[in-house]
Amino acid sequence: MIPATDPVVLSAHDRASRNLQLTGDGQLRHFITLDGLDLVMLTDILDTADSFIEVGERTIKKVPLLRGRTVVNLFFESSTRTRSTFELAAKRLSADVLNLDISTSATSKGETLSDTLLNLEAMASDMFVVRHSQSGAPHFIAESVTPGVAIINAGDGRHAHPTQAMLDMLTIRQNKGSFEGLRVAIVGDILHSRVARSQIRALQTLGVAEVRLIAPGTLLPADAESLGCTIEYDMRRGMADLDVVIMLRLQKERMEGALLPSEREFYRLYGLDTEKLALAKPDCIVMHPGPINRGVEIESAVADGPQSVILNQVTNGIAIRMAVMSMAMSGQVADRAARVRAQEADQ
Amino acid sequence: MTDIPEVPVLLDRLEQRLKDFLEEKGIDRPLLVGIRTGGVWLAEALHARLGLIEPWGELDISFYRDDFSRIGLNPRVTPSHLPFETEDRDLVLVDDVIMSGRTIRAAMNELFDYGRPSSISLVALIDLGERELPIQPDVAACPLKLPPHQRVKLTGPQPLAVEIREVRA
Amino acid sequence: MSKTLRIDGARLPGQESPLSVLVSDGRIKAVGAELTGAEAVQVIDAAGLTLMPGFVDLCCNLREPGNGQKGNIASETRAAARGGYTTVCASPDTSPVNDSGAVTHLVRDVARARSGIRVLPIGAATRGLSGELLSDMVGLKAAGCVAFSNGSRAMANARILRRCMAYARTFDLTLMLQPLNQALAADGYAHDGRVAARLGLLGVPEVAETAAVMEMLLLAEETGVRLHLGQLSCGRSVAMVAEARARGVTVSADVAMHQLLFTEEALSGFDSRYHVVPPLRSEADRKALLEGVESGVIDAIVSQHQPHDSAAKQAPLGVTEPGLSTVESVFSMGLTLVRRGELSFAALTRALTTGPASIIGQRSEIAEGAEASLGLWDLNGEWRARPDTIRSVGQHVPVPNEPLPGVLRWTIHGGEVVCRPD
Numbered sequence: 001m002i003p004a005t006d007p008v009v010l011s012a013h014d015r016a017s018r019n020l021q022l023t024g025d026g027q028l029r030h031f032i033t034l035d036g037l038d039l040v041m042l043t044d045i046l047d048t049a050d051s052f053i054e055v056g057e058r059t060i061k062k063v064p065l066l067r068g069r070t071v072v073n074l075f076f077e078s079s080t081r082t083r084s085t086f087e088l089a090a091k092r093l094s095a096d097v098l099n100l101d102i103s104t105s106a107t108s109k110g111e112t113l114s115d116t117l118l119n120l121e122a123m124a125s126d127m128f129v130v131r132h133s134q135s136g137a138p139h140f141i142a143e144s145v146t147p148g149v150a151i152i153n154a155g156d157g158r159h160a161h162p163t164q165a166m167l168d169m170l171t172i173r174q175n176k177g178s179f180e181g182l183r184v185a186i187v188g189d190i191l192h193s194r195v196a197r198s199q200i201r202a203l204q205t206l207g208v209a210e211v212r213l214i215a216p217g218t219l220l221p222a223d224a225e226s227l228g229c230t231i232e233y234d235m236r237r238g239m240a241d242l243d244v245v246i247m248l249r250l251q252k253e254r255m256e257g258a259l260l261p262s263e264r265e266f267y268r269l270y271g272l273d274t275e276k277l278a279l280a281k282p283d284c285i286v287m288h289p290g291p292i293n294r295g296v297e298i299e300s301a302v303a304d305g306p307q308s309v310i311l312n313q314v315t316n317g318i319a320i321r322m323a324v325m326s327m328a329m330s331g332q333v334a335d336r337a338a339r340v341r342a343q344e345a346d347q
Numbered sequence: 348m349t350d351i352p353e354v355p356v357l358l359d360r361l362e363q364r365l366k367d368f369l370e371e372k373g374i375d376r377p378l379l380v381g382i383r384t385g386g387v388w389l390a391e392a393l394h395a396r397l398g399l400i401e402p403w404g405e406l407d408i409s410f411y412r413d414d415f416s417r418i419g420l421n422p423r424v425t426p427s428h429l430p431f432e433t434e435d436r437d438l439v440l441v442d443d444v445i446m447s448g449r450t451i452r453a454a455m456n457e458l459f460d461y462g463r464p465s466s467i468s469l470v471a472l473i474d475l476g477e478r479e480l481p482i483q484p485d486v487a488a489c490p491l492k493l494p495p496h497q498r499v500k501l502t503g504p505q506p507l508a509v510e511i512r513e514v515r516a
Numbered sequence: 517m518s519k520t521l522r523i524d525g526a527r528l529p530g531q532e533s534p535l536s537v538l539v540s541d542g543r544i545k546a547v548g549a550e551l552t553g554a555e556a557v558q559v560i561d562a563a564g565l566t567l568m569p570g571f572v573d574l575c576c577n578l579r580e581p582g583n584g585q586k587g588n589i590a591s592e593t594r595a596a597a598r599g600g601y602t603t604v605c606a607s608p609d610t611s612p613v614n615d616s617g618a619v620t621h622l623v624r625d626v627a628r629a630r631s632g633i634r635v636l637p638i639g640a641a642t643r644g645l646s647g648e649l650l651s652d653m654v655g656l657k658a659a660g661c662v663a664f665s666n667g668s669r670a671m672a673n674a675r676i677l678r679r680c681m682a683y684a685r686t687f688d689l690t691l692m693l694q695p696l697n698q699a700l701a702a703d704g705y706a707h708d709g710r711v712a713a714r715l716g717l718l719g720v721p722e723v724a725e726t727a728a729v730m731e732m733l734l735l736a737e738e739t740g741v742r743l744h745l746g747q748l749s750c751g752r753s754v755a756m757v758a759e760a761r762a763r764g765v766t767v768s769a770d771v772a773m774h775q776l777l778f779t780e781e782a783l784s785g786f787d788s789r790y791h792v793v794p795p796l797r798s799e800a801d802r803k804a805l806l807e808g809v810e811s812g813v814i815d816a817i818v819s820q821h822q823p824h825d826s827a828a829k830q831a832p833l834g835v836t837e838p839g840l841s842t843v844e845s846v847f848s849m850g851l852t853l854v855r856r857g858e859l860s861f862a863a864l865t866r867a868l869t870t871g872p873a874s875i876i877g878q879r880s881e882i883a884e885g886a887e888a889s890l891g892l893w894d895l896n897g898e899w900r901a902r903p904d905t906i907r908s909v910g911q912h913v914p915v916p917n918e919p920l921p922g923v924l925r926w927t928i929h930g931g932e933v934v935c936r937p938d
Binding site: 027044047048050051053054055058059060061062063064065326327329330331333334337 | 407409410411415416417418419420422424425426427428456457459460461462
Binding site: 012013016017020035112113114132134135136137139140144156157158159160194197221222223224226227 | 708709710711712713714715716717718719721781784785786788827830831832833834835
């Protein structure tokens with residue numbers, strides 16, 4: 001496509017993301033990014049997840065929605081924790097689950113990603129849950145595999161981790177009732193965080209009053225202002241009026257690239273302790289996508305304290321994943337029906 | 348034109364037949380469970396008429412339908428709500444219209460995921476026949492035969508009314 | 517009897533009256549309206565077509581020597597001829613690298629046998645393009661290299677760069693360098709701007725280029741080398757080149773056509789097609805680059821043609837190979853800019869002909885006695901770049917399947933028809 005003379009901010013990307021992820025009649029068929037998904041869709045996901053939370057409280061925590069379907073966990077970057085929640089979610093939907101740790105198998109034998117995918121497709125898979133170290137890998141997979149396989153993004157590079165963001169949104173909605181008027185801060189390593197990028201997008205679409213990014217300049221992306229957030233370097237000042245504070249995990253290797261001097265200095269400036277938390281609203285909730293580095297980004301007393309909702313986040317994770325998996329599979333069903341209709345019309 | 352009595356008449360009939368049925372079965376503490384949406388309205392109405400103390404339940408069978416592979420997920424699914432233990436209890440499943448019996452199969456599958464009830468009985472306001480599964484209502488207020496171009500639907504909740512609509516082939 | 521060719525009915529750009537061109541022994545013998553009676557072995561009816569000088573490309577990857585799956589001299593010069601080019605400079609980043617007379621001779625020999633157009637090898641400035649040891653530049657010049665570059669790789673450090681310049685200056689060699697500070701670019705593959713921020717792409721900051729431009733300009737000023745900066749991507753770079761030139765530094769510059777048409781937005785949706793080095797930058801940069809071409813600060817527009825096999829682009833964005841298959845689309849992309857009023861036709865033509873030609877001591881003109889290297893274009897026609905229309909091995913064209921203005925009908929090089937209508 002020849003670009004227009006004055007490109008509008010990311011509208012092309014939003015359009016592309018919407019077209020990739022939604023069926024002709026607006027149903028979810030892949031869940032790769034929150035870009036291009038509107039308020040109605042995000043609310044539908046949260047509502048559907050609410051129904052799955054109820055399922056999780058039953059004696060038998062399983063529904064037959066995806067019975068006979070095969071879900072492949074394609075983890076090019078290993079993560080036991082995330083993989084387990086996806087696996088549990090798929091099993092609670094009655095799907096058959098295949099776990100492939102590609103980081104150690106195919107690619108090390110020189111097989112290209114495309115070849116790996118073709119092989120998996122031949123196994124009649126219905127859904128790939130993809131985690132990859134490269135931003136955009138699920139986009140690539142969704143565009144290059146044959147139609148009929150739903151792609152769920154379980155985290156790609158620095159780009160997106162939409163199920164994590166949506167489970168955080170569910171936690172916020174459970175605690176705050178709605179998103180209206182909320183001031184939410186995301187603190188720490190924004191630059192490398194796919195979770196932060198998805199959270200920012202989700203919060204903006206759901207209509208919070210303010211998303212505040214609190215980090216040193218070395219841990220913010222270039223042109224961070226273009227993300228539509230308030231930027232704050234001073235965490236003490238940044239805590240004012242907060243309803244929600246989301247702490248990000250700090251990777252140890254950030255010290256090596258000269259992005260930070262030391263864990264100690266980072267904790268003093270950007271770690272969430274009782275004293276800094278007291279500067280936020282009294283009912284401010286504390287969130288963390290985990291796993292927590294106690295004493296690096298958050299004080300134990302805060303992580304385990306009354307304002308922490310970190311454990312709710314784990315329960316909500318399974319419900320959100322059940323919701324997007326069943327919705328995406330449903331979209332694939334609709335897509336298939338539309339293809340059959342189109343074929344019949346052709347003949 | 349098909350002639351059906353007004354809903355209050357049907358409800359009177361349903362209440363009486365259900366009372367008779369429960370008495371005959373020796374069920375004195377039934378738990379009503381309505382299937383969304385029409386069944387819930389009926390369960391609420393019957394709950395009041397029977398003067399039950401324990402709350403009624405609401406079932407959303409979206410996750411249990413057998414036509415997922417053809418029509419996908421109901422976009423408006425809401426949580427089922429059974430505010431009681433079902434283990435060893437006598438459940439009365441309430442729906443507005445019974446036809447193929449597939450909804451009831453899905454509802455029974457769902458009920459069993461909450462525990463093992465002592466019994467499940469079925470109440471339907473209107474019985475259209477046309478069964479595709481070996482499932483029959485224990486109590487129904489009104490049998491009805493519809494030509495292929497018509498559908499019946501309970502509208503509500505205030506007031507409850509039975510509506511017959513023409514559908515295009 | 518000498519070989520003659522007559523072109524009838526063509527127009528020069530912007531002119532109304534059709535004219536004829538008489539070609540004999542590879543040269544233009546006469547240009548005028550009254551030549552229709554002149555005898556010729558071959559006559560081309562060019563009614564409705566516009567006569568352009570053959571284009572000159574300073575940066576073109578022909579992929580030979582190499583394993584062939586990305587293209588070869590025959591396939592890629594055929595593509596270049598289709599793009600209206602009659603002279604292409606062959607980049608040294610082949611396999612093996614063109615850092616020895618043997619490789620230079622190989623390129624020239626293959627070109628002589630398989631290419632209809634002129635292929636001028638660019639020698640590697642450092643051995644293996646490693647950026648550490650100087651190559652035998654004088655020997656390479658003798659073998660036929662017209663200039664020296666380090667491909668898209670940076671020199672190891674400023675000391676090597678300075679010595680490379682000083683050595684090139686001694687023997688009056690032209691250095692064509694792509695400015696890039698590798699430490700600042702690191703593993704980046706996208707402009708470090710709002711798209712990278714939103715999509716979590718690894719960014720190449722603008723300063724990775726501008727810091728290198730400044731360093732190169734200062735060293736060029738000191739050493740007096742003839743410096744050509746290749747494939748600029750930042751507006752700031754253009755300003756710095758203009759300022760240095762005003763100060764008397766011998767520096768010229770080029771820009772790749774895709775930098776004038778696309779911005780960072782092209783990577784929305786992670787489209788690996790638009791993974792190029794340097795990365796596509798902001799709209800402000802694009803505007804400044806266009807102004808640079810218009811004003812002449814940027815002497816040349818290059819294709820930076822980089823054909824690939826399809827697998828090279830079939831992967832997540834960050835691990836795909838950079839580059840577009842552009843050589844057949846360059847002029848049409850330029851005409852798109854002209855139609856939008858973003859670039860004048862005169863500046864476009866200059867940047868594809870006399871501008872690049874002068875940097876490598878060549879000529880590109882339509883005049884009596886000049887080499888008969890010409891393109892005949894249907895400027896009002898449109899075409900689409902598709903597998904069945906593209907001759908390059910590389911199918912990752914910059915503007916796929918969309919109507920593009922300007923259809924090449926004939927290319928003539930040295931009096932020979934090297935591309936004719938399908």
